[in-house]
Amino acid sequence: MSKWVIFDMDSTIANINTRKRLATKSGKMDYSILFDSNLITLDQPNLKIVDLLKSLKDFGCKVFILTARPVENIQATIEWLKDNNIPWDDLRCKPHNSQYQKSDKFKESELHRFFNVHNSSPEQVILSVDDDEKNIRMFESYGISTLNP
Ligand SMILES: [Mg+2]
Numbered sequence: 001m002s003k004w005v006i007f008d009m010d011s012t013i014a015n016i017n018t019r020k021r022l023a024t025k026s027g028k029m030d031y032s033i034l035f036d037s038n039l040i041t042l043d044q045p046n047l048k049i050v051d052l053l054k055s056l057k058d059f060g061c062k063v064f065i066l067t068a069r070p071v072e073n074i075q076a077t078i079e080w081l082k083d084n085n086i087p088w089d090d091l092r093c094k095p096h097n098s099q100y101q102k103s104d105k106f107k108e109s110e111l112h113r114f115f116n117v118h119n120s121s122p123e124q125v126i127l128s129v130d131d132d133e134k135n136i137r138m139f140e141s142y143g144i145s146t147l148n149p
Pocket of ligand 1 (some may be wrong): 131132
């Protein structure tokens with residue numbers, strides 16, 4: 001029976017401070033800049049979290065990367081993970097039809113999809129890592145321990 005760990009991308013695996021700074025105009029976030037696929041190469045790996053991910057992978061856990069980045073970013077995200085030698089087994093971005101869904105609702109529906117696709121259950125998820133308080137509460141409502149980096 002596989003054991004899984006779930007990791008968020010932005011401000012968890014990836015330090016996105018540069019992208020955030022470029023996207024912030026007079027105190028407001030321009031999401032077309034924040035989620036510009038060409039800017040993802042500016043992200044820096046959060047080494048503490050990447051080490052944790054790799055250790056869990058070495059211990060035989062499978063890695064599910066669950067991010068609310070729009071699906072347009074998926075190729076750039078895959079390239080970035082490859083460039084930074086970060087392994088994963090399943091990866092989901094936010095599809096078009098979920099564009100306006102709140103992150104915790106999106107992640108909750110993806111969690112259900114995940115359990116179906118992998119014939120898995122919350123007991124098989126040993127840890128989740130996410131920086132968003134609402135996401136953390138959602139994971140914990142399934143009994144999944146969640147670490148805030
Ligand atoms: Mg995040």
